[in-house]
Amino acid sequence: MAPRHQAPRGTRDLLPADTRLWRWAEARALQVLERYGFGELRSPMFEEYELFARTAGESSDVVQKEMYRFQDLGERDLALRPEFTAGVMRAYLEHGLGGRARVHRLWSMGPVFRYGRPQKGRYRQFSQINAELVGSAAPGADVEVISLFVDLYEAWGFRDLTVLINSVGQPASRRAYGERLRELLAPFAERLSEDSRRRLEQNPLRVLDTKSEGDLAVLAELRESGAGLPRMIDLLDTDDRAHWDQVLAGLEAAGVAVEIDHGLVRGLDYYTRTAFEVHDRSLGAQSALGGGGRYDGLIEMLGGPPTPGVGFAIGLDRALLVLEERGTAPPLADTVCVVAMDSTRAAAQALVRRLRREFPVEADVEARAFGAQMKAAGKSGARLLVIVGEDEWKQGVVALKDSRTGTQQSVAVDRLADTLRGLLSGQETQGGA
């Protein structure tokens, strides 16, 4: 066939077989978000390029090589959103939400875009669920958000997820920590991998995240040595340290299990204090399912009043990849298939339309032979078959057959809806709950 066009690199189509699971997952997530009192904020899929460049940090990978940047016909410098937070905060300021209430709980869902080399679980257009709790610096806000984060995964059937958590402090203490690392690692530069030598220059904290055996050996050696290898939380100021302790205590009180990861670093510049992530091994190299943290300086960076915030992003594509591998599938509603004959086709059409006010009904549209319709009904998996036979129709009845048992009964046409209702009751709630 060789189609003339194919979906652009890193994008994909979700067919009905896929979207069924997506809609289920989205519906479940929405319920959890509502229970936590979050309201939906929809912001544009593109914003001024400058908004993302400023908030993410000029040196971040997102800005340097992953942004879909373009000029529109009015020569505006724009970019498709690579994440939600910047746009949500822009909207927060633009509409003066800070003046209407002190704390806002906002969620968003939709596509985000990053230009990178695609592979499984990594797409150039992908979907995120984003949540932000804006206006509170209290440790309880962090606990609330992390708790929501975990509950969303649990609503999808994830169990025993390990949330990795760390504190990245304030930008100033982070810089100081970076300097310290740089000093300590400088003597070992020869032995570090090329990547880590580059990280040492650009973002020393990332060296701690290395996957190279050699690098890990160097780090272990350093840790054993007299100088030791300081941890980020050792360099936190008093307030940050107190916040960290209270977040951990709060999570324990709430029954949210976390694992401290001193090497955890988040990619964007605006993070402060709490940072957290969740991974799933089955995804291979693209194991990050979601992550978030606190960003107390962000709103000021955008020209607003000092406003603390904490939030996260969940990658839907990756989460659903895991669910698919596990064979998670929302139940299909039982359907009714109406089978007609040449002489009853017109009557059946009206019947089908009437039944569809209430039930999922399949019916042949190709005026196929009775036998072919029965065959199709069998393959479709319809639970109930309504057979509109010529003789029965004249008597005002149809044959109702249960495809599971093969048993068949005669039902008066004006009693059909009631009968179906009795047999199919409770179906509607199955898909969504």
Added chain:
RNA sequence: GUGGCUGUAGCUCAGUUGGCAGAGCAUCGGGUUGUGGUCCCGAGGGUCGCGGGUUCGAGCCCCGUCAGCCACCCCA
């Protein structure tokens, strides 16, 4: 952005040293024009990802390109 592997029917995949493009599943038709899923018979469906080169001859060899995948970078 770096390195590597792979593209054959809707899907999963065979295809010999270069010699007429195949199977299973799926689809459609018939056996069965008033009772399906099983079974039997049959049919349709391919510019072998795309473009170029080598050759009497290319699915197979060479170059390019597009796409997917794997590992990095980074992240969701």
